[in-house]
Amino acid sequence: MKRFFGFVKKEFLHIFRDFRTLIILFGIPASQILIFGFVISTDIENAGIAFLDLSKDEISTGISDRICSSGFFSRTADLAGYEEADRVMKSGRAKAVIIFPAGFGREFLSGRQTTISIIADGSEPNTATLITSYASAIISDFNREYTAPGMTAPLPVQPEVRMFYNPGLKSHYMFVPGVITLILILICALMTSITIAREKEFGTMEVLLVSPLKPSQIIIGKVMPYFFLSFINVIVILLLSWLVFDLPVRGSLALLLAETMLYIMMSLSLGILISTFTANMQQAIFISLIGLMLPTILLSGFIFPIENMPKIYDVLSSVLPPRYFIVIIKNLMIKGKSFSYVWKETLILTLMTIVFLGISIRNFKIRLE
Amino acid sequence: MRTILFLIRKEFLQIFRDRMIGKAIFAVPLVQMLILVPAVTFEIREVKLCIIDMDMTSESRKLIGQLEGSTFFRVSHSTFSENEARNLLDKNRYDLILRIPGGFGRDIGNRNPAAIHASINAINATTAQLSWAYLNGVIHDYNLNIIADNPGSIATAGIIPRTEITNRFWYNENLVYSHYMLPGILAILVTAIGFLLAGLNLVKEKEAGTIEQINVTPIRKHQFITGKMVPFIIIGLFDLALGLALGKLVFRIPFEGSIGLFFLCAAIFMISVLGIALFISNFSSSQQQFMFVAYFFMMILILMSGIFTPFESMPSWAIKFNMANPMAYLIRINRMIMLKGSGFRDIYRDIASLAVLAVIFTAFAVRRYRKTA
Numbered sequence: 001m002k003r004f005f006g007f008v009k010k011e012f013l014h015i016f017r018d019f020r021t022l023i024i025l026f027g028i029p030a031s032q033i034l035i036f037g038f039v040i041s042t043d044i045e046n047a048g049i050a051f052l053d054l055s056k057d058e059i060s061t062g063i064s065d066r067i068c069s070s071g072f073f074s075r076t077a078d079l080a081g082y083e084e085a086d087r088v089m090k091s092g093r094a095k096a097v098i099i100f101p102a103g104f105g106r107e108f109l110s111g112r113q114t115t116i117s118i119i120a121d122g123s124e125p126n127t128a129t130l131i132t133s134y135a136s137a138i139i140s141d142f143n144r145e146y147t148a149p150g151m152t153a154p155l156p157v158q159p160e161v162r163m164f165y166n167p168g169l170k171s172h173y174m175f176v177p178g179v180i181t182l183i184l185i186l187i188c189a190l191m192t193s194i195t196i197a198r199e200k201e202f203g204t205m206e207v208l209l210v211s212p213l214k215p216s217q218i219i220i221g222k223v224m225p226y227f228f229l230s231f232i233n234v235i236v237i238l239l240l241s242w243l244v245f246d247l248p249v250r251g252s253l254a255l256l257l258a259e260t261m262l263y264i265m266m267s268l269s270l271g272i273l274i275s276t277f278t279a280n281m282q283q284a285i286f287i288s289l290i291g292l293m294l295p296t297i298l299l300s301g302f303i304f305p306i307e308n309m310p311k312i313y314d315v316l317s318s319v320l321p322p323r324y325f326i327v328i329i330k331n332l333m334i335k336g337k338s339f340s341y342v343w344k345e346t347l348i349l350t351l352m353t354i355v356f357l358g359i360s361i362r363n364f365k366i367r368l369e
Numbered sequence: 370m371r372t373i374l375f376l377i378r379k380e381f382l383q384i385f386r387d388r389m390i391g392k393a394i395f396a397v398p399l400v401q402m403l404i405l406v407p408a409v410t411f412e413i414r415e416v417k418l419c420i421i422d423m424d425m426t427s428e429s430r431k432l433i434g435q436l437e438g439s440t441f442f443r444v445s446h447s448t449f450s451e452n453e454a455r456n457l458l459d460k461n462r463y464d465l466i467l468r469i470p471g472g473f474g475r476d477i478g479n480r481n482p483a484a485i486h487a488s489i490n491a492i493n494a495t496t497a498q499l500s501w502a503y504l505n506g507v508i509h510d511y512n513l514n515i516i517a518d519n520p521g522s523i524a525t526a527g528i529i530p531r532t533e534i535t536n537r538f539w540y541n542e543n544l545v546y547s548h549y550m551l552p553g554i555l556a557i558l559v560t561a562i563g564f565l566l567a568g569l570n571l572v573k574e575k576e577a578g579t580i581e582q583i584n585v586t587p588i589r590k591h592q593f594i595t596g597k598m599v600p601f602i603i604i605g606l607f608d609l610a611l612g613l614a615l616g617k618l619v620f621r622i623p624f625e626g627s628i629g630l631f632f633l634c635a636a637i638f639m640i641s642v643l644g645i646a647l648f649i650s651n652f653s654s655s656q657q658q659f660m661f662v663a664y665f666f667m668m669i670l671i672l673m674s675g676i677f678t679p680f681e682s683m684p685s686w687a688i689k690f691n692m693a694n695p696m697a698y699l700i701r702i703n704r705m706i707m708l709k710g711s712g713f714r715d716i717y718r719d720i721a722s723l724a725v726l727a728v729i730f731t732a733f734a735v736r737r738y739r740k741t742a
């Protein structure tokens with residue numbers, strides 16, 4: 001046991017001696033939470049929009065002013081003819097063109113059917129959908145208000161809505177848990193993925209192998225210091241998400257911390273696993289960064305909901321640990337649920353940790369090749 | 370010139386001597402692209418609906434029937450217990466609970482306003498808003514039906530829209546997400562590989578001490594940096610071409626604009642990104658340090674570039690920052706050339722900015738490389 005602690009101490013010293021890395025280690029997660037928490041959002045704000053107003057009357061300018069004052073759009077161009085629509089969208093100045101046909105206002109006031117066309121830039125599908133639905137809603141509102149007074153009798157059925165968990169409809173609630181999940185797994189896996197590979201590359205592995213330490217002691221000893229460092233990181237991240245992004249912790253804080261510790265343990269073991277079957281640091285970095293980054297961003301449900309994906313991705317993404325942690329963190333922080341809602345995810349993460357550590361210890365070769 | 374060619378040859382040999390890396394350079398981006406591209410969509414497939422019908426009249430059943438008939442909603446559960454429904458919402462089994470209170474049918478018959486209550490899981494605010502909008506659409510139709518069934522009753526003119534709104538989507542008529550995502554995902558993968566390998570390459574020479582051997586040769590600074598850059602530009606462009614060909618075959622992505630222009634932009638982009646990578650690696654003293662800093666910058670370049678979330682929804686400081694983000698230009702240029710068929714005239718400003726960035730970053734990298742210890 002004394003030998004083991006000696007080894008852990010050596011690993012701690014290794015980390016603290018490289019002061020630059022240490023600073024980076026604490027600086028990166030904090031600054032990324034701040035940056036991405038603000039930047040990642042799917043709300044539309046000030047999207048450039050161009051108008052082709054062939055009517056130029058009170059009604060059409062009324063509608064276009066209403067659209068531009070909504071905060072979602074900003075008017076970037078007024079077109080003189082149809083042929084300009086292509087130009088203005090090709091150069092990227094406008095995401096959509098709204099067209100009022102000639103004589104629009106006259107027809108509108110005389111109560112006849114009129115048509116407004118919205119042409120949106122489909123090369124960005126999500127923005128295009130949101131822009132058309134927002135603009136249509138604004139136009140319908142305008143319509144409803146303009147119908148003669150006295151005609152506004154109540155509708156037969158009036159729906160009411162309650163937005164659960166996120167009454168303010170903030171996109172932070174969706175993205176901050178995702179950012180936490182992403183940053184923790186990447187930084188933890190990166191940290192440990194190179195530790196064994198480094199010993200191999202520098203030739204110090206030999207020294208470790210001739211020491212009386214068992215493979216399991218070496219592997220656990222390598223994970224432990226990083227576990228403490230990551231835990232400090234976790235606390236910083238949770239504090240930031242609470243103070244800066246108003247993300248509530250509605251459930252039990254102790255449970256949240258315990259789950260997060262499980263998650264970093266899992267990520268560190270994943271890193272160790274990568275480390276045992278790569279020959280040098282370059283390979284380890286390649287796998288842990290390029291292999292993990294995009295799948296984690298895209299398949300974990302962080303930005304793109306898994307429910308929207310084709311069915312097979314439900315299966316594919318089930319091997320990715322972040323997917324479960326996102327569920328846990330949303331349940332504990334935002335929904336304020338108890339352990340009974342997340343036991344399944346917790347069990348899966350625990351199993352993954354055990355499997356990763358088990359394979360690493362088995363994979364750990366006590367002989368040089 | 371001969372010196373540079375020798376350096377480039379040496380780098381190529383070094384890259385491909387590592388069997389695993391040599392294969393991964395081509396396999397990883399292509400496999401990831403094939404797997405990831407179809408997954409990336411914001412399009413909502415269906416909203417799972419749970420209904421609490423406390424009324425059980427023909428009116429409420431008609432409303433439910435109408436919801437079932439819409440392609441957007443899937444009514445998959447009905448219950449009488451609010452607790453159970455709430456519990457199912459908590460467990461994410463349903464996205465929306467619609468409660469039809471008792472007396473719903475009676476109110477409609479008496480021509481009193483009848484209320485219904487929707488509870489929506491709003492953690493994903495965008496989805497919640499869209500579901501609410503669709504629900505409103507169905508109820509709107511339902512209202513019109515009631516009014517049509519009782520001619521001469523309440524406020525007909527107030528509801529029937531007098532202005533029709535027609536939509537069209539240009540450049541991507543059916544809003545196919547893969548057309549939109551593929552160029553971006555490919556660009557990320559190619560960048561990540563070049564960025565990481567080029568940077569690690571240089572630090573590795575420092576760690577192994579072989580950089581000393583180069584420092585004592587008459588190789589000039591810019592020759593050294595060029596030698597480190599060119600192999601990865603070639604590999605990157607090759608990967609890009611391979612990925613595009615595969616994307617064309619598998620996902621039938623359109624290519625409207627000029628291929629030459631596309632690769633010109635990609636090459637300028639690669640230079641600027643590799644410039645950043647080499648600049649960072651000149652600063653770092655170990656592969657570990659480089660790795661963390663590279664990870665930091667790569668994530669920022671990628672997530673801020675507007676590939677996954679729209680450019681417009683970012684705060685203004687982020688948009689300003691993106692003026693120095695080569696990735697943001699590339700994503701925009703890619704989509705413009707491939708989907709919109711924009712020509713040089715449409716995007717010359719982006720290309721010029723990208724070129725300026727390439728020159729600046731490379732100059733930094735060359736200046737920062739010191740041959741003296």
